[in-house]
Amino acid sequence: GQNIDQPTEMTATEGAIVQINCTYQTSGFNGLFWYQQHAGEAPTFLSYNVLDGLEEKGRFSSFLSRSKGYSYLLLKELQMKDSASYLCAVMDSNYQLIWGAGTKLIIKP
Amino acid sequence: SQTIHQWPATLVQPVGSPLSLECTVEGTSNPNLYWYRQAAGRGLQLLFYSVGIGQISSEVPQNLSASRPQDRQFILSSKKLLLSDSGFYLCAWSETGTSGANVLTFGAGSRLTVL
Numbered sequence: 142g143q144n145i146d147q148p149t150e151m152t153a154t155e156g157a158i159v160q161i162n163c164t165y166q167t168s169g170f171n172g173l174f175w176y177q178q179h180a181g182e183a184p185t186f187l188s189y190n191v192l193d194g195l196e197e198k199g200r201f202s203s204f205l206s207r208s209k210g211y212s213y214l215l216l217k218e219l220q221m222k223d224s225a226s227y228l229c230a231v232m233d234s235n236y237q238l239i240w241g242a243g244t245k246l247i248i249k250p
Numbered sequence: 251s252q253t254i255h256q257w258p259a260t261l262v263q264p265v266g267s268p269l270s271l272e273c274t275v276e277g278t279s280n281p282n283l284y285w286y287r288q289a290a291g292r293g294l295q296l297l298f299y300s301v302g303i304g305q306i307s308s309e310v311p312q313n314l315s316a317s318r319p320q321d322r323q324f325i326l327s328s329k330k331l332l333l334s335d336s337g338f339y340l341c342a343w344s345e346t347g348t349s350g351a352n353v354l355t356f357g358a359g360s361r362l363t364v365l
Binding site: 183184230239240243 | 340351354358
């Protein structure tokens with residue numbers, strides 16, 4: 142079966158750096174997405190990786206290793222507004238998105 | 251620019267009552283449209299998707315149905331709600347066609363409580 146694993150919850154301190162990991166086992170691979178979802182709101186797109194390596198976008202970076210079935214989202218200079226759930230999703234060979242359950246990130250002052 | 255509208259935002263319905271959630275997209279043509287359900291602590295579950303008017307694919311057998319009467323309108327319905335239908339329902343759209351880089355843009359969501 143297809144599976145996306147990410148930690149349920151993480152805690153970090155304002156101003157620090159946090160890395161949220163995602164491992165996947167899917168039928169084929171056509172890209173990996175990260176979305177941010179604040180409580181009670183809709184997910185919003187953060188990043189897309191289809192090739193191995195690091196994609197940097199401001200304070201957020203996303204890394205992909207297709208051979209390891211692994212990705213991480215790196216958040217730098219954490220701000221209180223970064224408190225949210227972070228969803229990892231993989232597009233399989235049928236171009237269907239497989240979603241992880243999300244990682245709830247708690248930022249403490 | 252493209253916008254997506256979804257309503258109602260919140261509703262409380264008794265078991266056995268009907269349901270209608272509506273979603274419209276502006277600023278694009280022939281989008282792919284999706285209905286997802288999100289249960290607490292679980293990943294997004296794809297319920298229906300549509301690549302064109304009248305073309306609906308169902309991913310999960312259930313007492314829900316979807317319709318696309320117009321190019322940019324997507325409706326989620328039920329004739330008789332069950333307790334298990336409670337959840338956060340999200341409409342989303344992506345650019346037409348199949349591409350790995352198709353980003354989903356979500357509506358604000360509808361929180362349904364069935365009592």
